[in-house]
Amino acid sequence: MVEIRNLRKTFGPTVAVDDVSFDVAKGEVLGFLGPNGAGKTTTMRVLTCYIPADSGTARVAGFDTYAESIEVRRRIGYLPESAPLYLDMGVMEYLSFVASIRGLPKSMRERRIADMVELCNLGSVRHKTVGELSKGFRQRVGLAQTLIHDPDVLILDEPTTGLDPNQIVQIRELIRRIGREKTVLLSTHILQEVEATCSRVQIIDNGRLVAQGTTEELTRFAVGERRVVVRYRAAAGDVEPRLRELGGVSGINALDSEEPGTCRYEVIADETDGLEERLFRLAVESGWVLTELRPETRSLEQVFQSLTRGEVV
Amino acid sequence: MGSVAPIFKKEFLGYFQSPIAYIFLTVFLILMHGLLFWATGFLVIGQADLRDFFGLMSIVLVFFVPAISMRLWAEEMKLGTMELLMTFPVRDWEAVIGKYLAALAMIALAILLTIPLPITIGLFGNPDAGPIIGGYLGALLLSAAYLAIGAWTSSTTSNQIISFILGLLILLVASLGLDWIRQFSPGWLATWLAYFSLRTHFDSIARGVVDIRDVVFYLSVIGFFLYLNVRSVESRKWS
Structure with a gap:
């Protein structure tokens, strides 16, 4: 038109x-x-x-x-x-x-x-x-x-x-x-x-x-990768190496767990599918209690800001 | 041509949507009557003639016409409605003509409302219809030329006051100013100045002599300034 x-x-x-x-x-x-x-x-x-x-x-x-x-x-x-x-x-x-x-x-x-x-x-x-x-x-x-x-x-x-x-x-x-x-x-x-x-x-x-x-496409486009925040009731020393070995994971960031006895990470994967599932299976296999599993979505606002500030996305 | 009528209607009725039209008409009529009585004292002496009346009108119109035309385009630009108007399926010249004719109708109305005056004068003196008709024809042509200038100045600014002052200045120079300079000029220059003075052509028509050259002069002035008006409206496209 x-x-x-x-x-x-x-x-x-x-x-x-x-x-x-x-x-x-x-x-x-x-x-x-x-x-x-x-x-x-x-x-x-x-x-x-x-x-x-x-x-x-x-x-x-x-x-x-x-x-x-x-x-x-x-x-x-x-x-x-x-x-x-x-x-x-x-x-x-x-x-x-x-x-x-x-x-x-x-x-x-x-x-x-x-x-x-x-x-x-x-x-x-x-x-x-x-x-x-x-x-x-x-x-x-x-x-x-x-x-x-x-x-x-x-x-x-x-x-x-x-x-x-x-x-x-x-x-x-x-x-x-x-x-x-x-x-x-x-x-x-x-x-x-x-x-x-x-x-x-x-x-x-x-x-x-x-x-x-579309708004979803743009959000995904700008992020270009998948980020999931996960929290297990387990020792950080046990969890960290296992996360790094997990298929498709390209990086992890330790976060403040805010709860004693637990550890919390932001997990970054190149592939967009199945990350939550693999994180859940990891918990089951290792006998950890999973207390948080949340996809990190960047709002359109952040997309907009990063795009219009000339940052490479 | 289809868009001229709606624009004409909107503009003409627009004068009556606020007190503007009534104020203008009243002030114009008071000025015409008041100045005529004051300047000529004709009721006392009993021998004023139509030339005083139309001569006075040609001067009052110098002030009156820019006051009528100042809002034509300046207001559109001030309100931002210009952007909407010029994106309607309207050609630039249709908008220019529609607005021009609406203001002309308003001025013609004001001029025609003075008809009782020359009739009264006629009753006292020479009841000849020729000079009255000639005078009104001349006044319409003269104000149509004034208006083309006023409409153009309105299209050059978004400020109505600037539009008024600019229009008034040009009219003062083109009518009274040239006449004044002419008095001190050598013969050849005086002839030229007389040709370009908006009022000298009016004087001959008002005497009852409708010379085609005078009419052509006014139509040329109108055409020229309406053309400038169209160009000025188009100028948004040039930057």
């Missing part, structure tokens, strides 16, 4: 987006993750035909964002960062303006606006002007605006910034619901957001893509 190839955009000496290529498949919710200033907004602005790229191509539903810009714009709904709206306009009046400028036939407008009010829960504010609304409601008006012409692709730039926790939950729920039918590209610098709403993640830093995959 969205194809970006070798996209590059500079602002004077600053390279905002550098050779970025990725796809968003139909029906997918792709999280576009990166620290502030990484190039997310610039990529989205190229994709929405607001600015052209220096080189490379971006296509939406097969149409080129530069050469066939009007066709592309018809097929996308865009929510720029911080949901800019005309503050003097009434909510319904604004939606009606967007419906008409989006070229919806008159006969459909009222119907679509009513649907959007329903979908985005705007019923209680329909008689207010946009300037009177809270940030959460403005964001929902912004989302209603992106959906009114039933676009194929939604592009949402940081849709939850500046919202309180309850509003964030509501907006995410709304995005998840929308994502069942639409192709969504969503940028954020908040990791929970990606885990909560996206099926796939694309990490960008300093204008370059540094990683991509």
Whole structure:
């Protein structure tokens, strides 16, 4: 649905987006993750035909964002960062303006606006002007605006910034619901957001893509090995050599056991399968009591940090 | 062309969504009436003519038009709505024309609301419809040219005050300023300055002589500044 190839955009000496290529498949919710200033907004602005790229191509539903810009714009709904709206306009009046400028036939407008009010829960504010609304409601008006012409692709730039926790939950729920039918590209610098709403993640830093995959894939990718924390009720002197001999184990780190008479290790293996099982069998064979066996998962947060700090993973 | 109408409608009604439109209309009418009575004292002397009225209008419009046009683009940039507007399926020139026509409609409304004045003057003096129609046609062309300049200055900044002051300065120079310099200029320069002064063309139309060259002059000014306006809106793509 969205194809970006070798996209590059500079602002004077600053390279905002550098050779970025990725796809968003139909029906997918792709999280576009990166620290502030990484190039997310610039990529989205190229994709929405607001600015052209220096080189490379971006296509939406097969149409080129530069050469066939009007066709592309018809097929996308865009929510720029911080949901800019005309503050003097009434909510319904604004939606009606967007419906008409989006070229919806008159006969459909009222119907679509009513649907959007329903979908985005705007019923209680329909008689207010946009300037009177809270940030959460403005964001929902912004989302209603992106959906009114039933676009194929939604592009949402940081849709939850500046919202309180309850509003964030509501907006995410709304995005998840929308994502069942639409192709969504969503940028954020908040990791929970990606885990909560996206099926796939694309990490960008300093204008370059540094990683991509599902959230689980990324976590595993960044770790690249399996780590398990294990605790046996046995003497450390007995346990340590046996662990080192265990198949597939590439290293162990002694940890503070926090309990007298036990010893605790972090076991690192190259192979990802069956490590817990072998650790359990070791306990049975040696007659040790196993008091802890826990896979060490690195959160997406740590993955993100290590990727965007330029550490080799 | 399909997107001109929704933008026109949004902009024109936008003037009435806040007290702006009413304040502008009231101030314009008070200025026109007040200044005319004060400057000419025509009720006392009983011999003011339409030239005073339209001459005054051409000066009041220098201040009034930039006040109407200052928000056209500056506000979009301030609010960030520009980014959304320019990603709707709207061509840059459609947005420029839609906004321009909306502001022009607003100004035309203000100008037409003064109609009782020349009619009153006509009753006192010479009740000839020709100069009245010519004067209004001239005033519309003149304010359309002022507006093209004001709309362009609005597209160069996100600050409405800067847009207003810049527009006012250009208009002051292009109308009153050139007329003033002309008085001290040698003949050949004076002819040139007269040609470029926005108001001299208005004077001849307001006398009831609609010369096609004057009309072409105004249309060229409008075309030129609307073109600059489109380029200025496009300039986001150049960096």
